Amino acid sequence: MRISRLIVVILLGTVFSVLYVYQQAEIFRLAYEGERKQSAFQELLDKNNVLRYNIEKSASLIRIGNKVSRDDQFQMPDTCRVVKVGSVASGTPAGREEGGVFTLASRIFSIKRQAEAHTIQH
Incomplete structure (x- = not known):
């Protein structure tokens, strides 16, 4: 009886060790x-990121030309032209607060609404 009990204990230990x-x-294989x-x-x-970048940056020159030709307001710039920038995308002018009052700080630090561009002579 002792030997059979010893064999059963050894067999159970072996089975648990193998498991x-x-x-x-299995943990290493799955890892x-x-x-x-x-x-x-x-x-x-x-x-995917490279393909998205290539799609975004590969704008067709034909498509750009068609957009420019359809736009009636497109003009070639003169040698000196003043450009006025409209209001921001939200519909409110730059520097205007919710109450509609310009403050001294917003006048000082706001974006100017006019820019002047000169062409470079080669």
């Missing part, structure tokens, strides 16, 4: 697989 080693090996998939994902993400 533990299998579990650890390597996850790392491989992560690197593949990062590579695809980098390729």
Whole structure:
């Protein structure tokens, strides 16, 4: 009876040891697989960013020419021209507060509404 009990204990210890080693090996295998998939994902993400950049920056000159020809307000600049900038995208002029009153600080630090450009003589 003692020998059979010893054999059962040794057999159970061996089974638990094998299961533990299998579990650890499976953890490492899954970690390597996850790392491989992560690197593949990062590579695809980098390729996607490069393709998006190329799409955004590769504007067709024909399309740009068509836009310019359709725009009636487009004019070639003279040698000296004053450009007036309209209000900001939100519809309120730069430096105007919610109450509609210009303050001294907003007048000093706001964006000027006029710019002058000169062409460079070669």
